[in-house]
Amino acid sequence: MIEAPGIPLTVIAFLLLLGPLVFIHELGHYLAGRWFGVKADEFSVGFGREIAGFTDRRGTRWKFGWLPLGGYVKFAGDMSPASQPTADWLQLPAAERARTFQAKPLWQRAIIVAAGPFINLALAVLILAGFALAYGQSTTPPVVGAIEPNSAAAKAGVRPGDRIASIGGTGIERFDELKMYAALRPGERVALNVVRDGSVNTLPLTIGTLKQADRWGNAYQIGRIGIGPAEPVWSKVSLVEAPVVGVRRTGEIISMMVDTIGQVITGRRSVKEMGGPLRIAQVSGQQLSLGWPEFVSLIAMISINLGFINLLPVPILDGGHLMFYAVEAVRRRPLGVRAQEWAFRGGLAAILALMLLVTINDLGAFGLWRGIAGLIG
Structure with missing residues (x-):
């Protein structure tokens, strides 16, 4: 057993891992929205109070939040959790309203939402293809x-x-x-x-x-x-074969994730094996200490996780929005705003509960609960 990397290296590794992946994810949404003529009001890496940023000539505020556990793109007119037209949206001038998210056809909104997860998967394919080309x-x-x-x-x-x-x-x-x-x-x-x-x-x-x-x-x-x-x-892998290998390996990793989720749901695998941000930070520091190839491999793995999880049909995630768009396509009209808002509240509660669970697991893996038990005993 070797000495674990120190806290400074772990923090640096975590930021180098999560920051670019969040940026890439939100960039997918942003570029797709820009392609379809949707104005972006804000592009944030991190949540909470802004610690640095600037406004570009298109009026988009690019900023960093103090909590680096995610990010978002806020499109013009996106005034409700369900991304449905509101009274405020209807009062916008026609030209301005035409550049909002809600004004776009269903298929364009679906592409904008799906672009974030898919660019994460594309990044993983690119990394894995590069490794195949370099190492066979x-x-x-x-x-x-x-x-x-x-x-x-x-x-x-x-x-x-x-x-x-x-x-x-x-x-x-x-x-x-x-x-x-x-x-x-x-x-x-x-x-x-x-x-x-x-x-x-x-x-x-x-x-x-x-x-x-x-x-x-x-x-x-x-x-x-x-x-x-x-x-x-x-x-050896040729330049032509490398993307195929990258796609296949990405598919294999996704299949492993599906199997693992199924095992947790059916009780064949303990929920204690699930890790959260603290565990990811720990692993990122360890992989960076081993060298850049190992760290870049971890980036590919986490990018696949980020893309896959965001495509799950859970309200508040990208997959939840896509699920509602599918319902809208079948019904020829969206679900009611109230129904969607309640669904998003339920999705938020589920995500927060999951975050609490994995944080408890992380702290347990670090020995916190054993230490507290020892003090009490």
Whole structure:
């Protein structure tokens, strides 16, 4: 175990991580709005009181808030949480009203809202494509080489030379896909299909659980089958192939997130594993201390998280707005303002509850609750 990075490096790393990602996210909204002729009144990185900023020639106030945990773009005429026309909006001059968010067709409003999450995903694709171009990619086939004694694979009857066709109903084409599937499912019982002597055999497999700790002492557990590849293969990636690899890896990470959320909802994974801003700050400092490649990899991961989470159909998030736009497209009219406002209040309450939960988890991971218990005891 090595010494953890100090607080100054952790704070710097956190700001270098979150600030650009929030800026990129809001820039997506801003550029899409500008493309469709919507005026932006404010562009803020961070919440709360302004600590620095300027106003450009288009009348947009660019500023930094004192709380660097998010940001926003406030478009002209966006006077209610539901982004619906209000009495104040109707009183605007016609020319000014035409440049407001509410005046735009439904499809343009949807693109403006979706642009933020999608630019985060695009950034991740670009980073992952760059890594693939620089370092290549693993194309190791899922053929079994070594088998660890007393491992999950050994107990299931896996043999050297078996080719893994699928696990838990998921097709396997590369050895990395098998490792990724197992890592997320410690202790789960699944069906493993292997090709042996030209025929497919189905083996019942209980994925093993491996408890690990990183170099900073952070403990976690992963699933492990206990096999190694017959012949590792590492391939170069061309400039044309790199974006395809970036898209595929982004999709794989999103799939992992969906699986993880499903495990938390069904109780197969503890909510204590969920982390928040404090945990992200800690990890960002640790990754920056390892070097820029590791830190940029973390940026890609958090960017995918930011894009994916914002697309969830939760009122107050971008996905919640898109959900209401979908309803509006089907009904040919929007939901009532009051119904939307109540939905947004519920979404805000849910987000605040989640933030409280992950903050409690973060403080627990830092040992605060054990320390308090020790003082009381």
